[in-house]
Amino acid sequence: MRDKVICVGRNNVDIILDVDFARLRPDTKQPSGPARIVMGGQCMNAAATLAALGQSRGEAFSVVYAGVTGDDENGVRVREFLTARGIDGAGCITAVGLPNTAAYILLDRETGERGIVETVPEGYPPYPSTLPESIWKGASYAYFDGMDMPGSVAIAQEARERGVPTLCDVEMVSEDTLALIAACDTAILPRPVAGEIAGTDELKPMLEKLVALGARRAAVTMGAEGTAGLNEAGELCRVAALPPERIVDTTGAGDAFHAGFLFADMSGAGFEAALRFGAEVASVKCAHAGPSSPPDALHALGAGLGQKVR
Known part of the structure; x- marks a missing residue:
């Protein structure tokens, strides 16, 4: 059986500068190595990770990216990246006359931690609220990075009507993001965002609030403290x-986690096992520079999971 994942959301051209966080002060300067330009953005990172994990399945697995690209050299770079990583760009639309979105990333040389400043050109169009029927055909899962609203909400609602499982990430709280959580089967959020939504920092009540919004399962990521999740039976797992x-x-670690969870969930792993696989994929990401892992670093993981769940 062929599996197709639809990834809806943001891409960025990332400009990465290596710095010493301890020396960052107002009105000071410090040298950096040469700026590195790579393709990133939450959804793009997840799509690239999924494509690499699924490569062991050959033509039985595919990833379709649905997002907006600029009408400039960087927009071309994004589309070339899709091709290079084996991602179908059938869902791309072009922001005519506008440059691609970009992110400037300050990466700490010692710890791998980062600070990010994103730029979105004025008038940059949101993604439409519908997908072509050709993209829906054969779809087995849909992922949303919570960045391109309200189109993502409408597409997630349609996915539910079509019986396509969905996963969302949310990094900002608004009426649209609450609606996206309500429309998705699984929500995996950073703990501070989940706490803001729930009005509590206690794990189980926090997760129960996400489920009460409409998600069927929920989890929160907590960095070095791991992940906590609430399964369909209302049971807490760590x-x-x-x-x-x-x-x-650490850039893209959360996106890698989401991709790993989705891949395992779609492969038939249980909820807790899928969360654990997400942690494995995120760990691989943190060991490599850039917003997504090199494909060859993930091939064995993807193939190994397939053997475990058979």
């Missing part, structure tokens, strides 16, 4: 973080 021997770059 999964430990799996830090690599050396953290190189």
